[in-house]
Amino acid sequence: xxxxxxxxxxxxxxxxxxxxxxxxxxxxxxxxxxxxxxxxxxxxxxxxxxxxxxxxxxxxxxxxxxxxxxxxxxxxxxxxxxxxxxxxxxxxxxxxxxxxxxxxxxxxxxxxxxxxxxxxxxxxxxxxxxxxxxxxxxxxxxxxxxxxxxxxxxxxxxxxxxxxxxxxxxxxxxxxxxxxxxxxxxxxxxxxxxxxxxxxxxxxxxxxxxxxxxxxxxxxxxxxxxxxxxxxxxxxxxxxxxxxxxxxxxxxxxxxxxxxxxxxxxxxxxxxxxxxxxxxxxxxxxxxxxxxxxxxxxxxxxxxxxxxxxxxxxxxxxxxxxxxxxxxxxxxxxxxxxxx
Ligand SMILES: Nc1ncnc2c1ncn2[C@@H]1O[C@H](COP(=O)(O)OP(=O)(O)O)[C@@H](O)[C@H]1O
Ligand SMILES: [Mg+2]
Numbered sequence: 001x002x003x004x005x006x007x008x009x010x011x012x013x014x015x016x017x018x019x020x021x022x023x024x025x026x027x028x029x030x031x032x033x034x035x036x037x038x039x040x041x042x043x044x045x046x047x048x049x050x051x052x053x054x055x056x057x058x059x060x061x062x063x064x065x066x067x068x069x070x071x072x073x074x075x076x077x078x079x080x081x082x083x084x085x086x087x088x089x090x091x092x093x094x095x096x097x098x099x100x101x102x103x104x105x106x107x108x109x110x111x112x113x114x115x116x117x118x119x120x121x122x123x124x125x126x127x128x129x130x131x132x133x134x135x136x137x138x139x140x141x142x143x144x145x146x147x148x149x150x151x152x153x154x155x156x157x158x159x160x161x162x163x164x165x166x167x168x169x170x171x172x173x174x175x176x177x178x179x180x181x182x183x184x185x186x187x188x189x190x191x192x193x194x195x196x197x198x199x200x201x202x203x204x205x206x207x208x209x210x211x212x213x214x215x216x217x218x219x220x221x222x223x224x225x226x227x228x229x230x231x232x233x234x235x236x237x238x239x240x241x242x243x244x245x246x247x248x249x250x251x252x253x254x255x256x257x258x259x260x261x262x263x264x265x266x267x268x269x270x271x272x273x274x275x276x277x278x279x280x281x282x283x284x285x286x287x288x289x290x291x292x293x294x295x296x297x298x299x300x301x302x303x304x305x306x307x308x309x310x311x312x313x314x315x316x317x318x319x320x321x322x323x324x325x326x327x328x329x330x331x332x333x334x335x336x337x338x339x340x
Pocket of ligand 2: 089090091205
């Protein structure tokens with residue numbers, strides 16, 4: 001099955017053509033017994049961010065959200081970006097998706113600048129963003145029909161069904177979003193993106209809106225799907241345990257404004273991973289401490305720096321004692337009650 005790579009101006013998807021083919025190096029040794037060897041495949045850099053900066057607003061209302069972001073994402077790896085709320089994680093993700101353009105620096109996919117959204121980079125949002133008037137099947141079919149317009153109808157239909165089954169929604173394929181739980185909606189959202197067969201899967205806190213139990217079930221499902229498909233995945237999360245469970249590498253996003261990336265933490269845990277088993281693993285616990293301690297320390301430093309840099313005049317508060325709000329005793333006269 002070939003993916004369609006021609007432009008389709010009538011759709012909501014801007015399709016870009018990247019003429020980058022996977023390169024496999026063949027080493028031919030000049031020896032008497034001619035030996036042809038396929039070199040071990042080294043993961044190539046698929047995404048590259050060089051000194052990327054992004055801010056919003058102008059003049060005095062301008063905020064520099066991201067500054068000096070440098071990162072290489074390798075083909076086939078699962079990278080998790082962890083950070084506090086408001087630090088610029090979604091802005092970072094929108095840059096990768098091509099929904100925002102950087103103010104400074106360069107954003108490259110396979111060595112070419114990212115100029116806009118593309119089905120090559122499938123984004124799953126926190127808030128599902130499904131079309132409410134379409135069923136589960138209809139939501140997924142819309143994406144498939146847009147991206148794979150040249151496929152025969154039956155092939156597209158089978159493709160849609162495959163992804164409905166993959167996320168365990170066969171029984172609910174005819175339902176509309178308002179008839180689904182939060183976890184089911186997020187499954188549709190995931191299936192819709194996976195069905196477009198993106199080269200890179202971008203997950204922006206896909207599980208943050210879910211209750212803890214549903215979240216842990218879906219974590220394992222995402223992990224299982226990724227272990228089968230092994231496509232490049234960048235996932236934003238505010239949950240350190242989740243990041244360790246799924247990722248090969250964890251990169252913290254320091255608190256903003258002017259947020260930059262922190263040091264890389266490599267997750268050296270065997271796969272397949274299961275959350276219930278990891279709780280007892282000393283590597284897991286050590287990594288959880290290291291990442292959490294880093295995030296807490298960097299946030300404290302950020303607060304201290306902000307307080308030190310603050311030019312706002314310090315307001316001396318008067319030393320007041322709260323007055324009792326208890327009702328005054330019933331007066332026998334109608335005199336207004338004067339309190340001192
Ligand atoms: N389109 C926008 N216009 C103005 N400010 C924005 C815009 N998008 C994000 N911001 C600001 O950038 C900062 C980071 O936002 P965001 O990337 O959503 O953070 P996070 O996802 O980490 O919670 C916030 O202060 C937010 O108000
Ligand atoms: Mg966000």
